[in-house]
Amino acid sequence: MKKIVLILIATSLMTMSSYPQEDVLRPKGRADGGGSKSSTHPWALGLEGGLSYNKYGADLNWTDANGESTSANSVYNVFESLSGLSPHFGVFVDYDIDKTFGIHVKFLYNQFKYSNNSDGIVDFYDPTTFPSTYLGTEIVNLEVEDKFSFFSFDPSLRINANEQLYFLIGPSFNYGIGTRTNQFDFTKEDTGINFVGPNATSDNSSSISASEDFKSTRYGINLGAGYKFKVANNVYLAPQINYNLDISSYNNQGLFNDNQTLTEGVKILNISNQSVNQIRFSITLWFENL
Amino acid sequence: MKNLSIYIALVVASFSLAFGQNIIVSPIGVNSDGDDFSSGITLRANEMYFTADKSGEQTLYHAKLKNGKWEISEKVDSDVNSGDQNGSATLTPDGQYMVFASYEHSVDGIGRTDLYSARKVNGSWTDVQNLGLAVNSKYWDSQPSITSDGRTLYFVSDRPAASGGTNIFYSERTREGWSQAKELTSVNTDSDEMSPFIAADNKTFTYSSNKSGGEGGFDIYFAKINADKNAFGFKNAGAAINTEYDEHFYVVAANSETAFFSTNKPSEKANFNIYTAIPNPHVAEDVVFVHGSVRDIDDSTPLGSDITITDLTTGQIVANLRSDDISGEYSSVLTAGRNYSITAEKEGYLFYSENFNISSSITNKDITKDITLSKIAKGKTRLLIFFDFDKSTLQNESKPELARLTKFMNDNPNVKIELHGHTDDRGADDYNNNLSLERAKAVSTYLGNNGIQSGRIGTKGFGKSKPLIVDTSDEARAKNRRVELVIVSI
Numbered sequence: 043m044k045k046i047v048l049i050l051i052a053t054s055l056m057t058m059s060s061y062p063q064e065d066v067l068r069p070k071g072r073a074d075g076g077g078s079k080s081s082t083h084p085w086a087l088g089l090e091g092g093l094s095y096n097k098y099g100a101d102l103n104w105t106d107a108n109g110e111s112t113s114a115n116s117v118y119n120v121f122e123s124l125s126g127l128s129p130h131f132g133v134f135v136d137y138d139i140d141k142t143f144g145i146h147v148k149f150l151y152n153q154f155k156y157s158n159n160s161d162g163i164v165d166f167y168d169p170t171t172f173p174s175t176y177l178g179t180e181i182v183n184l185e186v187e188d189k190f191s192f193f194s195f196d197p198s199l200r201i202n203a204n205e206q207l208y209f210l211i212g213p214s215f216n217y218g219i220g221t222r223t224n225q226f227d228f229t230k231e232d233t234g235i236n237f238v239g240p241n242a243t244s245d246n247s248s249s250i251s252a253s254e255d256f257k258s259t260r261y262g263i264n265l266g267a268g269y270k271f272k273v274a275n276n277v278y279l280a281p282q283i284n285y286n287l288d289i290s291s292y293n294n295q296g297l298f299n300d301n302q303t304l305t306e307g308v309k310i311l312n313i314s315n316q317s318v319n320q321i322r323f324s325i326t327l328w329f330e331n332l
Numbered sequence: 333m334k335n336l337s338i339y340i341a342l343v344v345a346s347f348s349l350a351f352g353q354n355i356i357v358s359p360i361g362v363n364s365d366g367d368d369f370s371s372g373i374t375l376r377a378n379e380m381y382f383t384a385d386k387s388g389e390q391t392l393y394h395a396k397l398k399n400g401k402w403e404i405s406e407k408v409d410s411d412v413n414s415g416d417q418n419g420s421a422t423l424t425p426d427g428q429y430m431v432f433a434s435y436e437h438s439v440d441g442i443g444r445t446d447l448y449s450a451r452k453v454n455g456s457w458t459d460v461q462n463l464g465l466a467v468n469s470k471y472w473d474s475q476p477s478i479t480s481d482g483r484t485l486y487f488v489s490d491r492p493a494a495s496g497g498t499n500i501f502y503s504e505r506t507r508e509g510w511s512q513a514k515e516l517t518s519v520n521t522d523s524d525e526m527s528p529f530i531a532a533d534n535k536t537f538t539y540s541s542n543k544s545g546g547e548g549g550f551d552i553y554f555a556k557i558n559a560d561k562n563a564f565g566f567k568n569a570g571a572a573i574n575t576e577y578d579e580h581f582y583v584v585a586a587n588s589e590t591a592f593f594s595t596n597k598p599s600e601k602a603n604f605n606i607y608t609a610i611p612n613p614h615v616a617e618d619v620v621f622v623h624g625s626v627r628d629i630d631d632s633t634p635l636g637s638d639i640t641i642t643d644l645t646t647g648q649i650v651a652n653l654r655s656d657d658i659s660g661e662y663s664s665v666l667t668a669g670r671n672y673s674i675t676a677e678k679e680g681y682l683f684y685s686e687n688f689n690i691s692s693s694i695t696n697k698d699i700t701k702d703i704t705l706s707k708i709a710k711g712k713t714r715l716l717i718f719f720d721f722d723k724s725t726l727q728n729e730s731k732p733e734l735a736r737l738t739k740f741m742n743d744n745p746n747v748k749i750e751l752h753g754h755t756d757d758r759g760a761d762d763y764n765n766n767l768s769l770e771r772a773k774a775v776s777t778y779l780g781n782n783g784i785q786s787g788r789i790g791t792k793g794f795g796k797s798k799p800l801i802v803d804t805s806d807e808a809r810a811k812n813r814r815v816e817l818v819i820v821s822i
Contacts, residue, residue, distance in 0.1 A: 064418035065390050066383060066433040067369060067580075069472035069490040069498060069603070087593060 049196040084138035091131035092181040093323035096156045098124040107308045115195040116160035116306040117184035126156035144200035159185035182230045190222035210266035218256035258288040278328040286320040355572040360402040369594035370581045372421040377585035383419025388418040409457045414438035424482045426653035428452045433474035443470040454657045472792040481664040486528040497524035518563040532586035536616035540580045550577030554614040623663035626655040629704035630728040634660025637678040644671045676703045682711035717815045724770035750790040756809035769793025
């Protein structure tokens with residue numbers, strides 16, 4: 043991560059050195075002898091939309107009954123890594139400070155969605171007896187999906203490498219909207235030991251769905267880069283890539299609290315250092331010289 | 333047969349009119365892969381000062397037209413090219429005074445990019461000066477264009493203004509220097525207006541703008557401008573010149589079909605390049621070239637001198653210029669239908685004055701007027717002094733010459749002179765002797781009234797005894813009627 047940031051900064055600094063402050067043909071803030079924003083028309087508005095690649099990660103730590111660190115062949119190991127694609131779209135406002143620097147502020151509807159599935163062992167018990175009778179250990183597949191949406195506010199410093207290539211760096215403020223949904227789907231082969239209970243959808247499958255009003259606020263760091271192509275007078279199309287680094291903790295975040303524990307038999311799973319990072323692939327449309 | 337020829341000519345003419353001009357756009361030889369733009373041309377369009385960006389630094393270059401091709405002569409002197417970015421030059425018709433733009437020049441500026449002047453002395457551009465607060469601002473001021481009489485300077489600025497974007501401003505030369513710059517409101521819009529150019533007729537105007545409705549990017553626009561700085565007759569230069577890319581610096585050569593402009597449309601050479609457009613579709617009025625050389629009367633050495641051309645009807649100075657220090661050559665642009673005086677002055681020499689008329693029906697618009705100057709030590713010069721017929725009353729047209737004579741006497745306090753009056757061949761000897769003496773005394777009285785000691789001035793009347801030209805034509809008689817200044821001692 044650190045390496046990516048350093049490379050981006052070094053690249054922008056190298057290309058900045060070949061970009062004059064101003065000259066007799068172009069006043070400060072102008073990228074060329076015409077076409078792009080003038081120093082007295084520094085504003086631009088735009089549209090942005092695309093697909094995001096979301097990556098959930100966490101540290102999983104299994105301990106035994108004595109609190110000793112151990113391992114487990116559990117379906118809950120699925121929480122180690124989840125990923126998925128989701129859409130984002132919104133608008134942005136851009137302002138030229140000078141030929142090299144500007145302010146770029148995005149307002150996005152930003153969905154996060156990630157999933158994974160994993161095979162592991164599950165101990166089955168008869169819930170109708172007391173104490174519960176051990177029925178056997180089965181290999182079960184668990185598929186997990188988590189989905190929630192933010193209103194994202196990303197104010198960034200824009201650094202122009204040249205007329206077309208630019209970089210973005212800044213904080214990311216994400217405000218939860220709508221409903222967060224989790225889905226846990228267990229499936230196994232027909233072995234005679236069945237899923238029972240209110241979550242059982244058949245003898246060999248069980249499903250847990252949860253949803254809640256998503257009122258979370260999360261913070262991150264946004265790094266981006268884009269490349270402009272002129273499509274009409276004062277109109278530019280720029281493919282853009284952004285990396286959103288999650289820096290918030292997961293305390294009191296509902297189902298995915300940090301330091302959450304799950305029990306598998308006598309073993310306990312501690313889930314910590316959860317993070318959800320995002321790479322956004324966007325197409326942006328710029329309307330300049332406002 | 334004759335009728336048939338006329339008929340064919342009319343058909344061809346109407347055919348041409350119906351289908352318009354075929355404008356040929358060609359790149360010139362000085363273009364490089366960096367930006368090349370802003371062709372500040374001399375009066376005869378055989379020399380050019382253009383801006384080239386060869387290694388990230390805009391620099392002013394001098395180019396000459398040789399055998400129909402433009403070739404770089406040299407980089408302009410370092411006194412001019414001492415900023416981080418230098419260029420966009422405009423010149424007076426005599427090619428001796430330049431206004432250019434520079435970012436971070438070694439001569440302190442007022443804002444980011446400023447306008448500077450430079451003079452040509454002994455073949456080198458020097459004496460760089462910032463044009464000052466009346467013209468420059470703390471913002472970007474660039475892309476100057478000066479009128480052929482050197483009295484009005486148009487330029488571009490991104491300072492806050494009534495219109496948005498970059499705008500065209502103008503400043504006028506006064507006795508105190510350049511006047512406070514004003515917006516050219518009849519041209520400016522909320523888009524960006526740049527690269528103004530005023531042709532030698534001081535009416536034909538071009539500029540570039542990225543306002544909507546053009547071919548794309550910056551386009552060249554044509555207009556005319558009147559004495560009140562109101563522009564009218566706006567017209568896009570059209571698809572032969574404008575493209576979806578950026579066009580700037582449309583420069584019209586005087587009395588010529590050639591125009592120059594700069595564009596960054598894709599071509600063999602990258603970035604901005606300079607092109608010619610022939611025939612120029614935005615025709616300027618023909619002007620009268622007056623040119624010649626100033627030389628020492630004894631050994632024909634070329635002399636750099638200050639030349640003043642005055643409209644004798646209005647008494648207004650229409651041109652202040654210099655003859656080149658090395659070649660002695662000068663050139664200027666004048667309007668037909670006027671009576672002018674021309675005076676050349678140089679330290680150590682007697683000034684020279686002559687009056688001449690440019691007929692409104694003149695066909696040859698190229699007038700050569702060579703001037704010879706006498707050293708003060710043994711000098712004699714004719715004074716442009718005018719009298720009422722048969723009288724010794726000084727006419728108003730004499731005032732500039734009398735002022736010049738007074739200044740000469742003040743600048744050379746040890747000089748003693750004689751004023752010799754002469755008449756033409758008509759009239760009695762006694763009468764002419766007396767009239768010529770009275771006219772010499774009229775000039776002497778004027779000098780005395782303006783602080784020149786009478787002991788320094790002698791007067792003589794020669795009547796018709798010493799004609800310059802022995803002839804009875806009106807022209808010869810006009811030349812023979814004169815008052816001469818003769819140096820007696822220094």
